[in-house]
Amino acid sequence: MAQGNSQARPARPRGPMGPRPVGGVVEKPRDLVGTLGRLLGYIGEHKLAVVAGILFAIASVAFNIVGPKVLGQVTTKLYEGLVAKVQGTGGVDFAWIGRTLAILLGIYVASSACNLVQGWLMTGVTQKVVYRMRREISEKIAVVPMSYFSGHSKGDVLSRITNDVDTLGQSLNQSITQLVTSVTQIVGITVMMLTISLPLTGVTLLTLPLSVVIVGVMVHFSQRYFREQQEVLGRVNGIVEEDFAGQGVIQVFDRADAAVEEFERENDRLFTSGWRSQFLSGLMMPLMTLVGNLGYVGVVVVGAGLALNGSATPGDIQSFIQYVRNFTQPIQQLANVSNTLQSMAAATERVFEFLAAPEEEGPARPELPAAREGRVEFDHVRFGYASDKPVIHDFTFTAEPGQTVAIVGPTGAGKTTLIKLVQRFYDVDAGAIRVDGVDVRDWDLAALRSEFAMVLQDTWLFNGTIRENIRYGRPDATDEEVEAAARAARCEHFIHTLAGGYDFVINEEGTNLSQGQRQLVTIARAVLADRPALILDEATSNVDTRTEELIQRAMDELMRGRTSFVIAHRLSTIKSADTILVLRDGDIVEQGTHEELLAAGGFYAELYNSQFED
Template sequence: MPGEKPRDFKGTMRKMLAFMGQFKVHLVVIFAFAVGSTVFNIVGPKVLSEATTALFEGLVAKVSGTGGIDYELVARILLTTLGLYALSAACSWVQGWVMAYVSQQTCYRLRGAIARKIDQMPFSYFDKNSTGDVLSRVTNDVDTLGQSLNQGVTQLITSVTTIVGVLVMMLSINGAMTLVALLVVPVSIVLVMVVVKRSQRHFFAQQALLGQINGQVEETFSGHAVVKAFRREDEVVRAYRATNERLYEAGWKSQFLSGLMQPVMNFVGNLGYVAVAIFGALLAARGTITVGDIQAFIQYVKNFTQPITQLAQVSNVLQQMAAAAERIFQFLDEPEQDAERATARTDDVACDVEFDHVSFGYRAGEPVINDFSARVEEGQTVAIVGPTGAGKTTMVKLLMRFYEVDGGAIRIGGVDVRDFARADVRGMFAMVLQDTWLFSGTIAENIAYGKLDATREEIEAAARGACAHHFITTLPGGYDFVINEDASNVSQGQRQLLTIARALLANRRMLILDEATSSVDTRTEERIQQAMDNLMAGRTSFVIAHRLSTIRSADLILVMDHGDIVEQGTHAELLALGGFYAELYNSQFVDCIDEVD
């Protein structure tokens, strides 16, 4: 994406300050100790100048024979200076420790807020946004914010305090020399404004492109086998390189402009340093100021230009923090799922289901389900069949309240599912989806995901019922075999068996089987079908299948096409009807004959 400024810098910073309002006491401590550290550090050169003056005057007196150096006075001054610098270091340590706590706590709580937000986000958000971009907000953006916060806030306080304090000290020494030193300020301010204006958009683009490239990497590695199978390595590398080059452009421009400030400001500062040294020498020659004052003033000039340089760097850090914070708060401000109204409980509700003129579309104006009506009695096994894209899986997602219907209603036990809490609705179902999903962990842990307090005996019984026990025992470690992150160390069919075992162990009142046997061989399918028949006995079950031979014993078959029910009945009734279902059923065998021919 092209470089651009944060959409609302001030608004983002207000949200950031509001979020950090929980650390008010800590921020006050940080401010107090940061100011204290800076003040003690500023007073040091003025006190030290007295030692320089005492040494110079004592040396002159010794040379002229009128006196000598007062070493006791010099020692007292040096000890006082040492004490001031020690106090400055102690204050700096305290504010650094508290600031580290605040920044890390902010990151910790932002990650927690994002994690909670993810749980409240509608499924439609993840249909439109890449997983990698969401992960980038949790990792890269939060880390960037934390680092920038730790560096920026303290630096901002100390730099502003230093500028004010040094200015006061310089004025107390000599007003004319102070005016000479201030000549560098307008030049510094102009340079800061130019750099900030140019670097701001590059920092935002860098964060956005980082999220985009993370999405590409996550997608590519998740589909690595597909990329290899279709020989699309060059295209993947080309797309990655294009994004990486744009990230490189934004990155080097932002870092170059940020780093350019230091040498430019040093040059401007050195000019002021030279001017003050010459002018101070003239004043000392006239006896207007002491040698110690010149030494202290030269130190203050250096201390005065340094915080201006630091403020320029802080401005870049704050821009980077704002870019990261904006992406985080954009995510946290995304609309959540509709509020729960939860006026009913699922505990004693009957498991009959009614679809009453249901309509739904993933996008406005593009309906997937037009006018779906059907009634399923408690304990029935209902098969939903139809060509790809007919809306079968969508109906299941609506039943589970992964999405909300646009029109009509779905009722369980005569109660609209929207009157139940989403967690309660989902707690009624055990499900096996077409897309199997296993977590990184042992096989036993994955099966026990259906019942977290299950014993090893219950886990093994569920595995036997799903015909998975035999292959599990052949793996190293058996039920303690660790499945890797993407479950690539077990086959697709074995994954399917494990998800079926998970559903068996959950032992819920209602079942959803979306192509549950699509990835197993025919022999295993027959055994699983028998296990499923036993499991579905007395339970309301929804079975989605393309292989119509697997649902011949269903109590009711709903035939869908283009989001509507075109036929319904038993297998025998629909075949006798000779309509759409019969055509689908017979096409299985025709396709096989055509393939053999």
């Protein structure tokens, strides 16, 4: 049998801890460039589709850019034909104009077709990136340590999975496409304008520095509010989730006004950050439009002078005016892209922060014992959720295979903490815990936790049938085994009183069952799991005395031959335990059987007798 190291080991990191943030100014993204760079790594997995999409986007813009030049030639040809007709020297060549307009129609159709293809390709890439992120988040939730959820609200984590990933998905396709097309359009239109008139191109380009300055200033001031908007949205979701889950408690304690006040306070912050970010980003469009109109006026004035002295044809002026309008449009689009990138970067950074959260550390070379007997040893264990505030001081005890160990003591004595340490939800600060001779830090985590079946005081049922909830303990169990487990847990009777019986659907919170019925279903789940060791944490605390007696008989049969840890406040339920450990302030103060501890007249006797005082 493999033996674990009995020497004390340093505690491993347990992940970030801390209270939920409440207010204050949220800083700008700590690594905007790094976030976008990491996102490009995700996109890079689909490089062929991305490159093809970019090429089709460039082709679409190229066809679109050629259009005004061709249309200008048609205008010039028509003008020259009308002038010749007036002078009596010729007429309008409608055949040439018809062929040219047909070519122009083909150019615009080709542009639309290329745009359609690139949209189809980029939408596929976007959805694949979002799919991968959601899958990685789902996988991450299963490996982050329990301490992470002690320092982060459920609503905030949920917001990262839903709101932030949705923001990324909605922004990514638009951002990439507009970025490529806008840059291509600016370069292409500049080239076309230079082929028409250098003076008019110079007038147009004078507006470019002003546009760049406006975009830079707006991005600088609005980015902090985009991130704050995403983070406050996570807190608002957390409050909503808590209020829905605890609505009964809120009403009973008349805290509805306080709950509304808390929500309104965070909702006001969400409104303020959202208003500021959207207002600042919304300023870009009118400012860019103003700059574009200034350039447009300049081109008209200078172009009129060039036309009068014969330096430019009417078709050239018409084409150039179209190009000016098309030149300012991609600059405005780039401004919009900068807004979208800010929102996307803030959301993406929050997703990556969660994906970068610490994970449970498995051993480099996992060990398994030679035989699984259910022996559990606590060797001078010391632990605290905060390093300077130990909950368990110096705990030493050995649970022999098949032994039933009851753990009792006042609230906060460390009873449930010991169970969490056995399953390595947390690592000890000093000492060691060994299961079948192997330190839990050397076990394969999945194998270690598969040794135990748990029934907790806080029941957890998911939205599904009673049969599915019981089968969660062993997914490959047959219907007959599920029903046998329900009979052993004494819950078959109430199941048959429900509409549909075992196919009765439990809602998301399990509120369509009583608290005791929910407890019975979780006990049936543990019976079905049939693990070598059992952990019962106040497993019968929510059932009536008669049902408790029935369950206790089932539990006595279930625990036979298995190592069992029973945490109970009702001391009458643990009289038959092989050993009772009495904890006080993280230390064992008494140990023995029920009769031995009563005869000793110590702390256990005091706890036991206090439950029967008048």
